[in-house]
Amino acid sequence: MKQRNLLSAAGLALILLGSCERAALPLTHSTTVKTKSTLLPESSVWTEKRRAGIDFVAAGITPSEWSMDVDFSKQIVFKPLSGSTLVADMPKPQPSGKNSGVLLDARVGTGLVAASNKKNYLPKNNRIKVFIEPTVTRDNLTGRLYAYTVRVENNGRKYVGYGAFIKGSDRLNGTWALETFKGQRVRPGQFPNNALPELTINLEGNEVEGSTGCNKLKGEVSAEGDHVKFVxxxxxxxxxxxxxEEDYLAALAQTTLFRIGKDRLTLLVDGQYVLTMKPAEK
Known part of the structure; x- marks a missing residue:
């Protein structure tokens, strides 16, 4: 049996890591929120995919155009709107471009036979190239932003869409200390408490607590794939x-996406990097 590629989704995320409007929040004990933040409509679908071992999903900017599921320990399955489903063993990822992207260059027909191709493998010289880039892309149907842009090339045809690490939220748990804010590095001495602002995330309880560098905070957090919402x-x-403090709390309230690389958590507002955080020192 062919040995599986041992690269995990977390490992690939390490390779890929490469203006918010001011909105004041009441800084009082009586601040209330009417409803808990909700997960994406894709949640139930993504739950089933995770159970099947899928790590990363992608789709065309017009979703019916094409879709793709990637199991980083096993295979790539690409489903165009018209034509045969393409299945390929997971190749060794390669660096791509200047924006910390990743290229998956695979030979089609080497993986499990797709349902539509039960009788025959596709020609062995048929290749599929998948470029995963850490640039934000909008789903034109829903208007939602996704943390990754995905480009696919096969037999002279090119496809563009968005992608998400559907197991990405597994790595959010823990305590994170602020490293940069709006591109500027921060230091403990800048804050009244002489300590960096922190966030402690507990997704099992949908809880977040921490500090602003002056006041302590508590609230709720929900995450699905690369999407996150703090309340x-x-x-x-x-x-x-x-x-x-006011800008920091406003940025948390407006955060919609995150990326996690090697010892770094990046929070995005309107597709732009706003906060980077590192694991807090114990």
Missing amino acids: VKTTTNKKCSNPF
Whole structure:
């Protein structure tokens, strides 16, 4: 039996890691939120895919155009709207371009035979190239943003769409300390508490707590794939001379996407990097 490629989804994410509007939040104990943040409509579908071992999914900007499932330990399955489903063993990922992208260059017909091709493999010189790039792409049907752009090439045809690591949220749990904010590195001495702002994420309980560098905060968090939503419900009432706190809380409230690479968590607002965080020192 052919040995499987041992690269995990987390490992590929390490390779790939390469303007928010100001909105004031009430900084009081009485801050309330009417409803808990909800997951994406794809949640039930993605749950089934995760059970089947799928790590990464992609689809055309017009979803019915094409779709793709990737199991990084096994195979790529590409389904165009017209034509045969393409199945290929997972190749060794290669760096691609200057934006920390990844290329999967695979020979079609070497993996499991797709349902539509039970009798015959496709020609062995048929190749599929999949480019996964850490640039935000919008789904034209729903208007939602996704953390990755995916380009596929096969037999002279080119496809463009969006992608998501559907197991990505597994790595959010833990305590993260702020490293940069809006592109500027931060230092403990900049904050009233002489300590970096932190977030402790517990997805099992949908809970987030931490600090702004001045006040403590508590709230709710939900995540699905590369999507995340923070709802800060309460903060303590210490008066802070540093105006940073208001911007920090506003950025958390507007965060919709994240990426995790080697010891770095990046939070995105409107498709732009706003916060980077690193594991907090124990």
